[in-house]
Amino acid sequence: MNQLDNIISDRGSRYSVSGGVAETREAAEALLKELKRNKKYAKATHNTWAMILPDGTPLKSDDGESGAGMVIVRMLEREELLGHVIVVTRWYGGKHLGGDRFRHVQDAVTAYLSAFFRGG
Incomplete structure (x- = not known):
């Protein structure tokens, strides 16, 4: 699993972004479960995620952060990134x-894509 911890802070809220290869919903849920094994992530207010299946x-x-999942989906579509889940965590x-x-969700996903896909 790829992770960028505490990348954004605003008015007390903190954001991190994680992700990894996931070809199925079950694989995405397994990755989320692995992430939440870390108590810090399990206690987060939101673990918003999205992916685009290979098909x-x-x-x-949205995990309670209404509309945030769609922000991630749109960015994955623009990148044409299939079979990869991205999780934006907010405390x-x-x-x-x-x-x-x-x-902030957009900035977190951009940071993730830059770090792990664009060699940034």
Whole structure:
């Protein structure tokens, strides 16, 4: 599993991003389960994830962060990245972020793609 820890902080909320190869929903759920073995991630407010199956079917879970899964799906579609799940984790800091939360999800996915796919 690939991970970038504590990459974004805003008004007390912290974000990390993780991911790995997943050809099926079961593989994505197994990766999420592995991630949550770490108590820090198990206690996170949101573990939003998305992937696109090899046949092109998008799967996502907002995990309470309404709309965030679709942000990840759109980015995966743009990259044409199939069979790979990306999880954006948020620890809520006590202040609402409004629309900035979508920008943070986008920035987290961009950081992940840069680190693990674009040689950045």
